[in-house]
Structure formats: C-alpha cells, structure tokens
Amino acid sequence: MSSIQNRIHAFAELGNFLSQFSSKKIEKSPTVLHNDLFFDGFKHQMKVAKENNAWFTEDNILFAIESWTKALSKVNLNTWIKSSYVSNQSSKTIAIIMAGNIPLVGFHDFLSVLISGHSVLVKQSSNDKNLLPFLAKYLEYVDPSFKGKMTFTEKQLEGFDAVIATGSNNTARYFEYYFKDKPSIIRKNRNSVAVIQGNETAQDFENLSEDVFRYFGLGCRSVSKLFVPKGFNFDVFFEGMYKKHEIINNAKYANNYDYNKTVYLMSEFDILENGFLMIKEDESYSSPIATIFYEYYDNPVDLKIKIHQESENIQCIVANSFLENEVKFGQTQHPELWDYADGVNTLEFLSKI
Numbered sequence: 001m002s003s004i005q006n007r008i009h010a011f012a013e014l015g016n017f018l019s020q021f022s023s024k025k026i027e028k029s030p031t032v033l034h035n036d037l038f039f040d041g042f043k044h045q046m047k048v049a050k051e052n053n054a055w056f057t058e059d060n061i062l063f064a065i066e067s068w069t070k071a072l073s074k075v076n077l078n079t080w081i082k083s084s085y086v087s088n089q090s091s092k093t094i095a096i097i098m099a100g101n102i103p104l105v106g107f108h109d110f111l112s113v114l115i116s117g118h119s120v121l122v123k124q125s126s127n128d129k130n131l132l133p134f135l136a137k138y139l140e141y142v143d144p145s146f147k148g149k150m151t152f153t154e155k156q157l158e159g160f161d162a163v164i165a166t167g168s169n170n171t172a173r174y175f176e177y178y179f180k181d182k183p184s185i186i187r188k189n190r191n192s193v194a195v196i197q198g199n200e201t202a203q204d205f206e207n208l209s210e211d212v213f214r215y216f217g218l219g220c221r222s223v224s225k226l227f228v229p230k231g232f233n234f235d236v237f238f239e240g241m242y243k244k245h246e247i248i249n250n251a252k253y254a255n256n257y258d259y260n261k262t263v264y265l266m267s268e269f270d271i272l273e274n275g276f277l278m279i280k281e282d283e284s285y286s287s288p289i290a291t292i293f294y295e296y297y298d299n300p301v302d303l304k305i306k307i308h309q310e311s312e313n314i315q316c317i318v319a320n321s322f323l324e325n326e327v328k329f330g331q332t333q334h335p336e337l338w339d340y341a342d343g344v345n346t347l348e349f350l351s352k353i
Contacts (some may be wrong), residue, residue, distance in 0.1 A: 003145070005085060007115050008077045010143035015072025017138060021046070022069070023062045034141045042134055049103065049130040054252040056103050056128070060215055063333070064103040070335050077115075080337040084347035086116050087337040091149075093119045093352050095160035097175070099167065100125025102215040104132060108337070109164045114139075118353075119149040121160050162353045164346070183353050187342050191224040191285040192316035192332055195303065196237070198229050200329070202322060205240020207330025211318055213244040213279075214333045216253055216288060220315040220341065224287040226279075226294040227303055229288040238274045248276035257290035285313045315341070 001222065017032050020039065028039050049056050070076075094113045098106030105128060115119040136150045157163070162183040165175040172188040179186070194208055211223040226237075248254050261278060266270045271278045271291075282293035296302040300322070307317065320325040340346055 003117065004081065004115070005147065007117070008074065008081065011072050011077055011111060011115065012074045014139055015069050017042075018065050018069045018072070018278070020134060021062060021065045023059060023066065024264055026062075034138065037141065038134075038138050042131075042138075045130045045134045049128070053100070053127050053327075055101075055216055055218060057250065061103045061131075063214065067334065068104060071335075076337055079336050080242075081115065084345060085351050086347060087243065088292050092161035093121055093159060094350065094353070095121045095123065095157045095158075095163040096236075097123045097148045097163070097165035097167065098125055098128070098132075100127025100129075101209075101218045101220075103128060105219070106166070107132065108341070109346060110136075110167075112350060113164075114146065114149065114215060116147060116347060117348040118350060120151070121157060122150070122152045123154070123157055131297055139336075162350075164349075166341075176239065183349070185344055185346065185349055187344075188312075190220045190287060190313060190315040190342060191287075192318065192327075193225045193227060193285065193307070193314055194318040194329075195307075195326075196226055196228045197300070197320065197322060198232065199339060200236075204320065204329040205237055206243045206331065207228045207240075207328075208318065209238075209241045209244045210330045211332040212241065212292060213247055216247070216250070217287075219333065221335065223316075223318055223332060224292060225256065225285050226292060227297050228294055229305075230296050230298055232296070234272055237279075238272075238277075241274065241277055244274050245274075253290060260269055260291055262290045279339065285310075307322045 017038065020027060020029050021042070026043065028035060039103060046061050049061060050058055083183060092343045096106060096109045096113065106124070110120060110122065110132065122132070133152050140146045163179045164185045165179065166187040169188045172186050175186045183273060192211065194211065208223065211312065215222060217224060248257065257276060261273065264278065269280060271280045276290070278291045279294055280291060281295065283295055284293055287293045288334055304323065307314065307323070316332045317323055317325065318329055
C-alpha cells in the first residue's frame with residue numbers, strides 16, 4: 001500500500017473503533033484492533049468530557065462519534081481523497097487552533113492535515129480537550145508512522161508552516177493579524193438558516209427541530225434564523241419543535257432560556273415562546289441559546305439575492321427546492337467529508353503549502 005493508503009487504512013480502523021460507541025448501545029467488539037488497550041479508556045474520556053463541559057451531554061458526544069463513524073469508512077475516505085489533489089510533497093507542520101463549541105469539532109481539520117501527509121500541532125479549546133488526544137494515541141498504535149506527527153500544546157504556537165484557526169469574529173481579527181506572514185485558513189462566526197416557503201409538511205418541521213436543537217444550537221451548522229413568508233403562521237413551526245421539548249430538562253439550557261427570556265421581557269421586545277424556545281424578529285444571524293431569529297420576506301428572488309450577498313455569515317441553508325446548495329430539513333448535522341466549513345477546500349489548501 002502507498003503511504004496515503006496506509007493513512008486511509010488507519011483512519012478507517014479508527015472509524016471501526018468508534019463504531020462501538022453509539023446512542024443505541026456501547027458494546028465492545030472482538031474485531032476492533034487494540035481494543036483491550038483503548039475501549040475502557042475511551043469510555044472514561046467520554047465521562048471526563050461530559051464532566052468538564054455541561055453542554056457535552058452523553059447524547060451529544062455519542063451523536064458526534066456516530067457521525068465520525070459513518071464518515072470514516074474506507075469508501076468515504078477514498079471518495080474524498082479522489083475528489084481533491086493530495087500530493088506527496090514534503091511534510092510541513094500545520095498548526096490548528098480548535099473551537100470547543102461541540103464535541104470533536106476540530107476533527108475534520110486534524111484528519112485533513114494528517115491524511116495529506118503533514119504533521120499537526122494542535123491547540124485545543126479548554127471546552128473540548130479530552131477526546132481527540134486519546135484518539136490520536138489510537139492512531140499511533142494502528143499506524144506507527146503517525147508517531148511524532150501529532151503534537152498537542154497549551155503553550156504559544158511556534159515552529160509551524162501554516163495555520164488553520166477557528167474562532168469568533170473578534171478572535172479572527174486577532175488571528176489574521178498574528179498569522180499574517182503564514183498561509184492560513186481563518187474561520188469566523190457563521191450560522192445556518194432555514195427558508196420557509198409555506199409548503200412544508202409537519203414532518204419537515206419535526207426534522208427541522210433536529211437542526212435547531214442538536215448540540216443545543218451551539219454549532220455553526222445549527223439553524224439560528226428563519227426566513228418566513230409574510231403572514232406565516234408559526235403554529236406549525238412550534239408543533240414541529242415540540243418533538244424536542246425535553247431539552248428544557250437540561251439545567252444549563254434552562255438557565256439560558258430563563259435569562260434570555262427575562263432580558264427580552266425587560267427590554268419589551270416582541271417574542272413568541274412555547275416554554276422551551278423563543279422566536280424573535282431580528283435581522284441578525286447569530287441568536288442566543290434557546291432563541292431563533294426570524295425575518296419576513298415578500299419576494300423569493302429578493303431573498304435569494306440577500307442570501308447570496310450575505311453568504312459569508314451563513315454555513316448551511318435548509319430549504320425544499322429553493323437554492324442549489326441547500327440542505328434537506330433535519331440534515332445539517334450530517335455533513336460529508338467533502339462538505340467543507342465556510343466552503344474552503346482544506347485539502348486543496350494543504351496541497352499548496
């Protein structure tokens with residue numbers, strides 16, 4: 001096997017390891033490599049991750065793991081690699097500054113760097129620092145050529161050739177200045193939107209509840225804004241959202257709901273709410289936790305132009321036959337390996353360094 005095939009094999013084995021951890025059951029499989037060394041340890045890391053970050057519920061951690069189990073199949077990995085140019089140029093060191101909003105959120109960048117044959121220097125968020133170093137250790141056991149190619153640091157980054165950094169709009173400005181002399185991908189705040197046209201089914205709105213509430217709405221692929229036709233009746237929307245009503249039983253979510261509701265009421269904003277979700281008319285894309293913003297539109301053509309003009313604020317667009325690159329209702333949290341954050345092809349960037 002070529003070295004690229006070795007790397008694909010290693011990540012496919014990692015996918016096989018992760019397949020033991022799903023929301024249906026967590027069960028040790030006799031066919032997984034190095035399981036005696038790693039199975040119980042990973043269970044422990046999941047527990048620690050949950051204890052360290054109240055947003056990382058077991059349900060959300062397992063959902064993220066299941067997504068990566070599906071993505072890391074040999075077929076998917078080969079399809080992805082074939083769709084991009086991965087050269088055998090000399091290995092460089094790529095620094096990755098990771099966000100910590102959802103479990104394993106920086107894994108795609110980590111995978112992209114290593115599959116391209118580069119070394120990775122990772123600065124993790126303190127909110128998500130348990131799972132990835134453990135999985136890196138598993139990769140070293142599957143393919144010893146990864147040894148020395150993965151470094152995790154809490155110190156200032158140094159000795160790297162390029163950087164991939166994810167943060168808020170404020171930190172992005174800092175990153176752009178700080179890394180101005182290096183090739184870089186700098187990611188800013190983005191949110192996802194849903195376009196409601198009035199022909200949606202009850203099932204569409206139930207599916208949309210997954211796009212709204214998965215990861216408590218903290219992901220860039222989480223829907224935080226609706227575009228709705230003038231005169232839209234929100235009853236059918238709230239009926240669909242009810243599928244996720246138990247989210248209010250999470251103490252951290254409930255605290256945010258109560259706090260934001262109080263702020264809105266004191267400010268005398270017009271809101272509609274159902275006991276676990278508020279909707280507010282607002283032109284912004286980034287809504288607080290437990291809140292969805294909405295905006296009315298008159299003309300679908302004008303809305304398409306607006307979405308195009310403001311595309312740098314938008315990660316995904318959920319709709320039924322409205323735009324070319326739309327995502328189906330309920331599918332925002334199921335990206336393929338080739339669905340790049342912010343539309344920037346990471347493999348292409350890494351091939352040119």
